[in-house]
Amino acid sequence: MTQRAKTEVEEPEPGRHSDCGAVEAAHRGLSAAEVAERVARGEVNDVPVRSSRSTAEIVRSNVFTRFNAIIGVLFVIILIVGPIQDGLFGFVIVANTGIGIIQELRAKKTLDSLAVVGEARPTVRRDGVAAEIATSEVVLGDVIELGPGDKVIVDGEVLESDSLEIDESLLTGEADPVVKKPGEPMMSGSFVVAGGGAFTATKVGREAYAAQLAEEASRFTLVHSELRTGISKILKYVTWMMVPTAIGLILSHLFTLNMAGPEAVRRMVGGIVPMIPEGLVLLTSVAFAIGVVRLGRKQCLVQELPAIEGLARVDVVCLDKTGTLTEGGMDVSELRPLGDSDPVYIQQVLGALGESDPRPNPSLQAIIDSYPAVGGWRCTESLPFSSARKYSGAALNGPDGESATWLLGAPDVLLPAGDPALAEIDELNAQGLRVLLLARSAKELDDPEVGRDVRATALVVLEQRLRPDAADTLRYFAEQGVQAKVISGDNAVSVGAVAGQLGLPGADAPVDARRLPADQEEMAKVLEQGAVFGRVTPQQKRDMVAALQSRGHNVAMTGDGVNDVLALKDADIGVSMGSGSEATRAVAQIVLLNNSFATLPSVVAEGRRVIGNITRVATLFLTKTVYSVLLAILVACWQIPYPYLPRHLTLLSTLTIGIPAFFLALAPNRERARPHFVKRVMRYAIPSGLIAGIAAFVTYLLARSYYTGPDALAAETSAATLTLFLTSMWVLAIIARPYSWWRIGLVLSMGLAFLVVLVTPWLQSFFELKLVGTTMPWTAVGIAVAAAALLEAVWRFVGRKFPA
Known part of the structure; x- marks a missing residue:
């Protein structure tokens, strides 16, 4: 979760639909007195989530072993029959056990301190003020805000929904996201894939559905x-x-x-x-x-100890482009109106679209930075970005009273094949630039076909920031015989151009994942030959990991977005960035708290x-x-x-x-x-x-x-x-x-x-x-x-x- 300062709950603007991100004034959360009362009753989310074993467990596992018992008996026998010099082996075992305990306690101290840095901090609304708190401070009845990538930490009931889509696959096995509406239940262990909202905590601590599962999964x-x-x-x-x-x-x-x-x-x-x-x-x-301990000094949190060994055994590492090869932020480098579109009007539309999303992704944030909102525009309904559909949207009322449905997303998804604008877009993608299409739809926002037959209005060209250490890291993996596969939801040509700038072999032949065969065996053949794959859906990322594993590969998956969670969970080793979503950090075995892909060679x-x-x-x-x-x-x-x-x-x-x-x-x-x-x-x-x-x-x-x-x-x-x-x-x-x-x-x-x-x-x-x-x-x-x-x-x- 990104850091957010305390914010006052605002009254919704007149005529503004709550789906556009306004907070309902009725849901101000608990008061300070109510929180204190619940803490006194023990109604606190006190599940001990930790990354390492307790001190007692460390001592017990080092002292009470099968061979220590055998040697202990033999030592006692020697003490009885003498002399003491024949019992030296007993003192050696005591010294060995002591060394083992001391070293593991050092590792525990390192892990626990890093876990505090990397732990999820939910945004809770109390007395009308939204602020981040520790997971263990959540109490029964708290109002918890949610956004894309946030993990549902306790069971609850939906209060507010802004096109809130929840992935419950880690609990139910059902791959399709579930749209949640006010009054519907929320299960801990699920996570947000799109939209936002808030829910009230109905079960906390060990009573929550996934509490025991989460506790066991996060232990050292x-x-x-x-x-x-x-x-x-x-x-x-x-x-x-x-x-x-x-x-x-x-x-x-x-x-x-x-x-x-x-x-x-x-x-x-x-x-x-x-x-x-x-x-x-x-x-x-x-x-x-x-x-x-050594990796901890490099801000690398190893949530499961064998992950150190596991990453050393992988022969294929699947990399998500955004946040791994490129830095999270982007910059708008150019705005290209299409047809006779008015540039000033387009900028106002983009500003209104940015204002309609309370939790913008990096692409939309770059647009917000370049085109701030102007007065006179109102959002009546919004459609948050989803990795599955590849676009977001909003129903906007302009200053002149005109109402229109606007979409912002992947040009090759919104435009039909053969559209003249695609050739221009391909040229930009080939330069490693990211291109978004602003389009107007004649359909309502809740229409499943809203993305079809749109009218292209403008191209938003975004410049991505390459990580300065990414090229050296890719070179290291190549020298070590580890194949690197770049798997991204972005346009394949654009991803290939970025990978090519970093010197990845095979980047000149990117593959559009929409044309990948569904059969696992056939998919595996394509994956082994290719190096760059674009327009990959979250479910496809999971399928690609499984296909590579079916050919005997040990697969590591890196990522920071909510669309990477399923693949991270299924990979032999999951690696998340510290700035990534709560969901990715929860399922990954290794978390790079410094957000540096260059730490992987150290692991x-x-x-x-x-x-x-x-x-x-x-x-x-x-x-x-x-x-x-x-x-x-x-x-x-x-x-x-x-x-x-x-x-x-x-x-x-x-x-x-x-x-x-x-x-x-x-x-x-x-x-x-x-x-x-x-x-x-x-x-x-x-x-x-x-x-x-x-x-x-x-x-x-x-x-x-x-x-x-x-x-x-x-x-x-x-x-x-x-x-x-x-x-x-x-x-x-x-x-x-x-x-x-x-x-x-x-x-x-x-x-x-x-x-x-x-x-x-x-x-x-x-x-x-x-x-x-x-x-x-x-x-x-x-x-x-x-x-x-x-x-x-x-x-x-x-x-x-x-x-x-």
């Missing part, structure tokens, strides 16, 4: 994401493997190896804990949350960063899962003790996965988003985990045959830990590519940290790590080198054989 969510769905699938499989593995390990250590209870428990926990990719879910949430970049980086770090986490399962199976088959204590694997996980993954997950990444997340991760994680697990187990077997005596198990574990660390470090080195100074520094610092543990006496004792002699340590290094060479070969083979 972490679902419907390929990343999160894939991770959930992986975690489900891991859970299935953990229970039998734990049972097998504890039974083999207690009864086959006759190990003491506490030691058997420590070895079992050592085998189970590394199977859990506990940090993977955390890092996914953190990466998304930080993306929200795509954030999505690619999240997808690419989470795919990288997921490979690290799942490599650990694979080698942990393999080692558990091998020790059970060989009937030998599990080689590692929990402290060893906590150290390895922290240095080769935990710390590096955190930095890698938040690093810049411009890789193109690719589908099949689980498949792409597992094709590397499985062979990497198998190689690392086999290398560590081979070292462990050789060490068991080499070392003897009471301290042999500690020496064997130390040698096996060295091999596993070096092999895992090579996996990290591969994942960190392509190298930069900080990535190289990250890998080297992790290696240095492990070296510090090996040479520092108290750390040796704490982690129970001490390399004995030189033969086995160097053997362990040699096996790790061979494993690294095999890893390199396998990664190159997989990359060639199974390209992403």
Whole structure:
């Protein structure tokens, strides 16, 4: 809704019909005392509409997880059997959970502050004064004014109607707008497509028809994401493997190896804990949350969190010309009278038409600015502009008492094919100018055929303001392999000329949507070949999105007008401008509060960063899962003790996965988003985990045959830990590519940290790590080198054989 200052309710002019926008004096709204009384009774529209989860939900979702429960139980067991250094994994989980909560709270703060900026502010009439208020301040019985693009926020009953047309398709599925008259019901969740009026609120808060639906639809969510769905699938499989593995390990250590209870428990926990990719879910949430914060700084409101990922996956973006490629305002560049029309008289008619519409669109506003109303003209009836019919009109009485019906709209809709004026209009359209026809109709305004057989009077030539950043944004999408389709209700030639000025490929062959085939398959073929489409109706925009989706495309739709709502709702990702109508902001997943189309590349970049980086770090986490399962199976088959204590694997996980993954997950990444997340991760994680697990187990077997005596198990574990660390470090080195100074520094610092543990006496004792002699340590290094060479070969083979 555009910002409107407080206005006094005016008495209707003598003889002026209320359809021309005058406010009925009887509907002055509630008094201040009545409002206070209703607030005291709790009759307030108190539905908590928010863009993010509550603090309690964030804490609960981060703390009460399946794996936190499992790890918590294992941590308690270790605290009972000791020592504390085998319970370090518990403190790591606490730290991870804390980081996740802090980052999501940061994202919540950003989202909530942006949501306040972008929220709908209905115009409510109280004590005869119309003013904008917050949605939550509306009370039962309030008189709420409506105009094109406004969303009906509560249930009510129509009081005033100025050709008020309501779209209820989001609630009823009925595509045709409904003309509302005084006394008829209004349903919350619908929106105005044409005309204006006012209604009184009969149900507010949770009693309103669409309140619960609106609350759920506007919440910050972490679902419907390929990343999160894939991770959930992986975690489900891991859970299935953990229970039998734990049972097998504890039974083999207690009864086959006759190990003491506490030691058997420590070895079992050592085998189970590394199977859990506990940090993977955390890092996914953190990466998304930080993306929200980064975009928030650029005045981009992400109403549904996976939209960051979703926009990065789109391969077709449908752009509405007005408000997206061009700025909202226009200027009248020329007025061309047709025939023997009097220019002065035409200007007076245009001024009267502008005055007849209380909520002018940008085209009419440009006319109002150029041709202000003069005295002596009266409007008896008005017909607001509609995207479906492409014109507006009014019945006017002139100073001389003459009454006439005037229409203002699309020349190629109002004029028959072959009309001589169309050739002149085509020349103007080819220059990227927008042309409106002022025509006189012999029919009454309420006649369905009022737009036929009109007499052309003048052409109003409008100059559109191109967004200075639109060309660069279109170029970015082209470079990234994303097709841009300009879909507009304006004349196809004019739209093509504008798109051509911005360098859009295919703009020289615009398509008139009135000639598009109705069949979805045939329409999809035309859409894939073309780039610019004009004279598109709101329903056609919706059909075009569906046609592209039927061919397997991920479609994003941008728009700011009420005619874009249906298409925005059906697109994979809907993007609205902050200055757009309430309805478009309500259904879009992303709202550009700064109204800058140039912000979209930033959203795509954030999505690619999240997808690419989470795919990288997921490979690290799942490599650990694979080698942990393999080692558990091998020790059970060989009937030998599990080689590692929990402290060893906590150290390895922290240095080769935990710390590096955190930095890698938040690093810049411009890789193109690719589908099949689980498949792409597992094709590397499985062979990497198998190689690392086999290398560590081979070292462990050789060490068991080499070392003897009471301290042999500690020496064997130390040698096996060295091999596993070096092999895992090579996996990290591969994942960190392509190298930069900080990535190289990250890998080297992790290696240095492990070296510090090996040479520092108290750390040796704490982690129970001490390399004995030189033969086995160097053997362990040699096996790790061979494993690294095999890893390199396998990664190159997989990359060639199974390209992403």
